[in-house]
Amino acid sequence: MNLNRTPIPVTEAVDRVVDRIRPLSVETVSHTESYGRILGEDLKATMDVPLFDKSAMDGFAIRAEDSAGASGENRIEFDVVAEVPAGSTSDYELKQNEAFRIMTGAPVPESADAVVMFEQTRQAGNTFTVRKAFEAGENIAIRGEECKEGEVIVPRGTFINPGAVATLATFGYKHVKVYRQPVVGILATGSELVDIDAPLEPGKIRNSNGPMILSQLKRMNMEGRMYALEADDFEALLARVKEMLGEVDAIITTGGVSVGDYDHLPKLYEALGAVELFNKVGMRPGSVTTISMLEGTPLFGLSGNPSACYTGFELFARPALLKMMGHDRIHAPILDAVLDGDFKKANPFTRFVRAEIDYRDGQVYASPAGFNKSNAVTSIARSNGIIVLPGGTRGYEKGDGVQVMMTDMTTGTTRFEL
Ligand SMILES: Nc1nc2c(c(=O)[nH]1)N[C@H]1C(S)=C(S)[C@@H](COP(=O)(O)OP(=O)(O)OC[C@H]3O[C@@H](n4cnc5c(N)ncnc54)[C@H](O)[C@@H]3O)O[C@H]1N2
Ligand code: MOO
Ligand SMILES: [Mg+2]
Numbered sequence: 245m246n247l248n249r250t251p252i253p254v255t256e257a258v259d260r261v262v263d264r265i266r267p268l269s270v271e272t273v274s275h276t277e278s279y280g281r282i283l284g285e286d287l288k289a290t291m292d293v294p295l296f297d298k299s300a301m302d303g304f305a306i307r308a309e310d311s312a313g314a315s316g317e318n319r320i321e322f323d324v325v326a327e328v329p330a331g332s333t334s335d336y337e338l339k340q341n342e343a344f345r346i347m348t349g350a351p352v353p354e355s356a357d358a359v360v361m362f363e364q365t366r367q368a369g370n371t372f373t374v375r376k377a378f379e380a381g382e383n384i385a386i387r388g389e390e391c392k393e394g395e396v397i398v399p400r401g402t403f404i405n406p407g408a409v410a411t412l413a414t415f416g417y418k419h420v421k422v423y424r425q426p427v428v429g430i431l432a433t434g435s436e437l438v439d440i441d442a443p444l445e446p447g448k449i450r451n452s453n454g455p456m457i458l459s460q461l462k463r464m465n466m467e468g469r470m471y472a473l474e475a476d477d478f479e480a481l482l483a484r485v486k487e488m489l490g491e492v493d494a495i496i497t498t499g500g501v502s503v504g505d506y507d508h509l510p511k512l513y514e515a516l517g518a519v520e521l522f523n524k525v526g527m528r529p530g531s532v533t534t535i536s537m538l539e540g541t542p543l544f545g546l547s548g549n550p551s552a553c554y555t556g557f558e559l560f561a562r563p564a565l566l567k568m569m570g571h572d573r574i575h576a577p578i579l580d581a582v583l584d585g586d587f588k589k590a591n592p593f594t595r596f597v598r599a600e601i602d603y604r605d606g607q608v609y610a611s612p613a614g615f616n617k618s619n620a621v622t623s624i625a626r627s628n629g630i631i632v633l634p635g636g637t638r639g640y641e642k643g644d645g646v647q648v649m650m651t652d653m654t655t656g657t658t659r660f661e662l
Pocket of ligand 3 (some may be wrong): 246499
């Protein structure tokens with residue numbers, strides 16, 4: 245085993261993974277099932293929107309020219325000749341000083357060119373008066389003002405949010421092409437691990453990484469496929485990973501990536517003929533994260549230590565899996581923040597500190613979420629982001645400017661920049 249691993253910078257590590265990933269194929273789903281998926285085609289407007297000139301207000305549709313010269317002293321009177329509720333239209337030709345009673349959303353008949361709100365009139369029986377002149381087009385949503393037929397309105401690669409679902413419905417896309425979601429296999433390794441309901445015999449701990457990763461996937465609207473816990477046995481692990489390769493698009497393992505006697509994962513990937521992208525990153529926690537590619541399948545060897553596992557997932561698995569899923573904004577946004585606590589320990593590696601992010605006075609504040617070693621699990625629970633502290637010879641103090649990764653946000657960015 246190579247004990248002297250060479251750490252690479254975290255941004256380079258992210259690039260090495262993401263650059264190797266290709267989006268999966270596309271499939272067709274119903275628009276009602278499309279929320280949270282990624283568009284696999286450019287969405288084009290199938291018609292102008294609005295499709296017809298429509299009233300933007302409840303009131304009266306008039307010929308603007310008939311209101312010319314109106315004022316408080318010279319109110320101009322109109323006769324109401326027909327009603328146009330939403331969903332109907334009228335081909336009646338207005339004559340001078342005639343008007344339609346029209347409701348919001350109704351097509352403005354050809355012969356009218358302005359809408360007067362009820363509040364701008366004084367009504368009496370079948371007539372009303374106005375005290376100002378109206379311009380052609382007033383209170384009318386013009387055909388095609390939002391978009392024209394043929395325009396690309398939502399590009400391929402976009403996350404389908406509720407607005408995109410509404411857009412599909414607007415243009416009559418009952419079905420839509422979306423990228424296939426990767427099937428992600430999760431394998432927690434370690435002879436010390438037991439399932440949640442098993443007794444804690446001496447030396448045993450409960451598997452927390454498995455359920456955590458499942459939830460990290462869910463946060464990205466992805467399903468994971470959980471495999472049974474596997475002991476630190478090379479042959480058994482190899483057999484299990486081979487089995488998984490036939491069933492999934494990506495494999496996330498946790499544990500067994502360091503240099504211990506029973507840390508088998510790096511050797512195992514090698515035995516499978518995978519290309520190792522890196523096995524040491526200049527970051528804490530998660531320095532021993534080992535990622536390999538076997539043809540198109542990424543093998544994410546995340547560290548067993550919970551905070552390292554969590555961080556490795558957010559930095560590497562998140563963007564890679566989102567890219568597989570066709571997403572064009574794959575990285576958690578990184579914002580400038582004010583450090584709201586001391587972090588005095590200097591470290592040569594970039595530190596990723598689970599943090600509570602808060603917003604006050606137009607500023608983002610970030611405070612370390614308590615016990616923050618690589619083996620910490622409870623600080624992850626209290627965190628809603630990760631503070632990034634560049635490596636160096638000094639620590640950081642309350643009030644320092646820092647960067648934070650907004651891991652809890654549902655929208656992301658196209659580039660990873662620190
Ligand atoms: N001689 C060296 N020793 C270690 C180094 C090193 O560079 N040289 N790196 C240390 C660092 S940093 C980390 S992080 C860990 C990484 O260890 P592994 O990824 O090999 O993971 P394990 O050895 O399997 O487990 C580490 C730790 O995490 C616990 N664990 C494992 N799986 C789970 C799980 N599913 N749920 C909860 N907790 C889990 C495990 O019991 C261990 O305590 O290596 C250092 N050593
Ligand atoms: O991988 Mo270890 O978490 O750097 O502490
Ligand atoms: Mg180990």
